[in-house]
Each structure stands twice: as structure tokens, then as C-alpha cells.
Amino acid sequence: MKAMTWQGGNRFTHDDVPDPVADPGYVVVKMDTTGICGTDVHATQGLFPWYPPQIMGHEGSGVIVEVGEGVDKERIGQRVAMNRKAQCYECWNCRNWNTFRCEVARESENGMYAEYVGLDAGAAVELPEDLDTETAVLTEPASCCLSGVELLDIPYRATGLVIGAGVMGLFTAAFLKSHGVETLVVSEPVTVRREMATQFGADILHDPREVPLSEVIAEVTDEGRGFDVTAEAVGKPELVAACVDATKPRGQTLMIGVSPEGSPLPVDLYDMHFREIKLLSSMGRGDVFHRVPDELTKLNLENVISGRYPLTELPDAITASAEGLGVKFVIKPNG
Incomplete structure (x- = not known):
């Protein structure tokens, strides 16, 4: 063959x-x-x-x-x-x-x-x-996303953020919606991918080239404190850090994207500790x-x-x- x-x-x-x-x-x-x-x-x-x-x-x-x-x-x-x-x-x-x-x-x-x-x-x-x-x-790819979403404890009327709208981000968005996220933001710079996110349940589309994520957090989340659940679906450590920063105290961040081997996590662990952020990863x-x-x-x-x-x-x-x-x-x- x-x-x-x-x-x-x-x-x-x-x-x-x-x-x-x-x-x-x-x-x-x-x-x-x-x-x-x-x-x-x-x-x-x-x-x-x-x-x-x-x-x-x-x-x-x-x-x-x-x-x-x-x-x-x-x-x-x-x-x-x-x-x-x-x-x-x-x-x-x-x-x-x-x-x-x-x-x-x-x-x-x-x-x-x-x-x-x-x-x-x-x-x-x-x-x-x-x-x-x-x-x-x-x-x-859908199975990897569903496996990850099923690790989360999604509260009633939850807010959610997905960074990345490739196929992994789209499936993560769809399963977050089907598992109870009420208001879902999908952040993606590529137009064709970002626009498709509405097909997978996104309520709000965010172009990070045009609007700072901090503005979305302030407008969408309770008192601007952050999202109940966030998910990184690209595989870039700096975007995992962005998800952690966008998560409310005692919220959850899910790593769906696979970062390169040896990648450090560029977050303030002191801040993460006292905000009690739960960081999860899923292979499937x-x-x-x-x-x-x-x-x-x-x-x-x-x-x-x-x-x-x-x-x-x-x-x-x-x-x-x-x-x-x-x-x-x-x-x-x-x-």
C-alpha cells in the first residue's frame, strides 16, 4: 500500500x-x-x-x-x-x-x-x-474535548470562556454549552474560525486583536470577577496563563490544547494559590x-x-x- x-x-x-x-x-x-x-x-x-x-x-x-x-x-x-x-x-x-x-x-x-x-x-x-x-x-478530537469537559464541576448559570476556535475549541464550546454553561465567550483572531463558533454554541465572539479580554471579563462576568470555567484550546502556555487570569476565584481552568514539551507555565502561582484556581488537563x-x-x-x-x-x-x-x-x-x- x-x-x-x-x-x-x-x-x-x-x-x-x-x-x-x-x-x-x-x-x-x-x-x-x-x-x-x-x-x-x-x-x-x-x-x-x-x-x-x-x-x-x-x-x-x-x-x-x-x-x-x-x-x-x-x-x-x-x-x-x-x-x-x-x-x-x-x-x-x-x-x-x-x-x-x-x-x-x-x-x-x-x-x-x-x-x-x-x-x-x-x-x-x-x-x-x-x-x-x-x-x-x-x-x-471531539472525544478529547468531551473528556475534558466532563472533568469540570460546572455551576448553575455558569459563565465560560474558550480561547481558540480551531476544531478543539469548537468542540469544547459545544460540550460546555451542553453541560450547562449559560453564557459562553469564544476568543479567536482568525475570522473564519471565530464566526463558526456561533454554530457550536458561542453567545459572544471575541477578537483579541480588536478588544482586550479584560473588557469582556468586565462586561460579561459577575462584578468583573472572572469566568466560572475557562478553557485553552490552542496549545500555547501564554494562553493558558490568560485563561487562569480570566478565571474567577475558586473557578476552573481546563487545558485542552497541547503545549510544546518542556513549556513552563507563566502564571503567578502565589496569586493562583490564594484565588484557589483549579487547573485541569485532559488527554482523553x-x-x-x-x-x-x-x-x-x-x-x-x-x-x-x-x-x-x-x-x-x-x-x-x-x-x-x-x-x-x-x-x-x-x-x-x-x-
Whole structure:
């Protein structure tokens, strides 16, 4: 099969690689769509400890074409969204709900910037009939956001702030609204992303290039004391700090974006301590992943996918994502 092998920077080679094998407990999926994740962009920029050569890609959807021993043959032809890794539900991490960090289940041998992928059958989740296969590529990022929002204790008539309106910020906004946030502000400098936030429940749109966030805090929150919950969905330490500063005493800040390895947190810990700010982070949970396809059917996802690229144009898709030319860019590995 063909796959794109990362060679460092934004350089990829279009290679012939071995076809995946349906080992016992495994399925082989013909890829329909692979999503460009912000972490892929950060990796090409040298911000993450990922090392070439490798086949990247961890947001995917497709159709099962082969099953291994122990997997129901009825699954052949099933449309699925995929995780790179399944969960055993027996190891220490799984028993303590850290299911994305399962110590037993194997990760897929190659990433999803490829025509096919072989992976644990438990990592391939069947799609509901009213969710199309392409849109299902959003399952993985949405699951990370839902996992994070479910960590929060959202009070009655809560105010909320999301910084960043890429796909992670949009899903965080949607789930904050569905979990009880009454007044939600989304802050985003890129016009196309900011405007889409209303589709995901934002009540107030904030352009940080035009209006200081302090003015929004003063106008929206009780006596200007800050938001009940804030979420950073970009992956920049200075924006995490901005969220902490925008949170009311005894409020909560959620880190959804992934900052570069080794990033310090530029906040006044003395001030944070005496304001009793709760700082949370979320990587996602496998059990949440299985619930998300049904959650996606409840959302208006029109125009979230901004561009579609063939496998060979992966570098162009990564550039488009990095430059904020839309909301979500995807690869169509099989045309």
C-alpha cells in the first residue's frame, strides 16, 4: 500500500509500505478520511518529541475490510471511527480510567496517513447510520474535548470562556454549552474560525486583536470577577496563563490544547494559590471515544471540514492548517 512517511520538518515521502495484517483480535480498515491534528502541525515545527521516520496520523475513519481471528466476521464492511490504540480495561491505568494510557493493548503499527491501517478491533467504533464516514473523522478530537469537559464541576448559570476556535475549541464550546454553561465567550483572531463558533454554541465572539479580554471579563462576568470555567484550546502556555487570569476565584481552568514539551507555565502561582484556581488537563479517555459518534449526530457540523487533500498533498494540508486558512483539513488516502 501507499503511505506518507514523515522525514522531519514538513517533508514527507510517498512510499510503498507493507500492507497491514489482520492479527488475532485485529481489523484492517480501508481509510476514508484522516484528519490533520494540531499536534501533527506542532511535530513538523519541532515542538513535540516525535521522531522521523514514521507514518503519522491518529484521527481516522474508514471501512473494515478484513478481520483477524477472534473478531466477528460480521464486522467486515462496517463503517468505523478509529483510535490508534484500544483499551484492555484490566491494567492499572484502565482500572483508574486512564484508558488512553492502557499498558496492555497494542497501538496500530502505522499511523493513518496511509491507504490502510491495522489496529485492535476494540479501537474501531461502529458509526451510527446518520453520521457519514467523512464527518466521523472528528470523533478523536471531539472525544478529547468531551473528556475534558466532563472533568469540570460546572455551576448553575455558569459563565465560560474558550480561547481558540480551531476544531478543539469548537468542540469544547459545544460540550460546555451542553453541560450547562449559560453564557459562553469564544476568543479567536482568525475570522473564519471565530464566526463558526456561533454554530457550536458561542453567545459572544471575541477578537483579541480588536478588544482586550479584560473588557469582556468586565462586561460579561459577575462584578468583573472572572469566568466560572475557562478553557485553552490552542496549545500555547501564554494562553493558558490568560485563561487562569480570566478565571474567577475558586473557578476552573481546563487545558485542552497541547503545549510544546518542556513549556513552563507563566502564571503567578502565589496569586493562583490564594484565588484557589483549579487547573485541569485532559488527554482523553477510550470509554468516552466510544460515545462520541452518537454525540456528533447532535451537532451542526456543516462546513467544519474546510479542505480535502489527496494523500500526496499532505504537506500542503499541514501548511493550510498551520496558517489557519480554515477550521479542519483532511486527507483522503484512497482518493
